Amino acid sequence: MQNIRTEPNTGKRFLAGFIDYLLIYTFTLVFIFAFGEPNADGEYSVTGLLAFIPMIFWGIMTVGLEMGIGATVGNSLVGLKAIPKSGINRNLTFGESFKRHLVDPIDMFFFGLVGIITINNTDLNQRVGDLWAGTIVVRNKNLTE
Template sequence: MAIDRTDPTKVLGRRLLHLVIDGLLVGTAALLLGAAVLLALTVGLAHWIDFGAAFVVGMVFCLAVALLGPLVNEVWIPHKSRAGASLGMRITGIRVIMLDGSKPPLKAFALRYVLMVVDGMLWGLVGIVVILRTPRRQRVGDLVAGTVVVRTGSVDEPVLPGPDGDLGAVPQPKLSLDAPQM
């Protein structure tokens, strides 16, 4: 059940949807946490701090969450989870793996995150064109990190492309050759 190579929009659609979902989740979290801090400072410290100072502290907190939220969601959560996926990737049924099918190290997730700047150039057009033009449907961050985004059959098992060239990766064998065959 690998992604159909003849229709690259299936890959692109899932990847774009995951970015929208992640943006909404992180943005909502930043807004709610900033509002909670603002409310706590305004109500709890009403006699120590004026509303203007509480507002500034709440906005700084909101900005910190908005800047650190994507980093946590795109690097830390996929690295620490078994799924190798951000929250939006889990919802859309995709995950990041290394070209050999293994789980990416923290360095790979960090490279993908940093190179989102390149992929996001011209309102994301650079990333879209690179995804559509590469045989494995990789963006610049994936090319540099040596990763590929694949569909998942479940959270635990990626649907690896077949050896027929679908997405360009080859699945790992189910049984190792040095193990006794039954």
């Protein structure tokens, strides 16, 4: 394992998650109102193959960006990057990134309390998704090629 310094960075990580999911939820709501059909209660819903579009968008905005450019939009804006626990400065694989983000709802439960508790109480400042995926989050300035 390379000597990479991890820090809780809870404020930056909270902001990054907020930015990422604000983009994802905004897209989803606009998409549902644009392509959805109103039901008997006046609520909009999307059915059939169109229902997969928000899920695909989620995958691109989280897993796709981490694999392709090394960070989500939120992490890029706040100067953070998720890397393997080994400390090697590389983009995450599909499996690593998918595992990290699949449990985002757990980490974000009760306004991020679960994530904050695990980040502040694990040796490498990992949230539940990082523990499962074997990843850490570091500041870009702490990385070396």
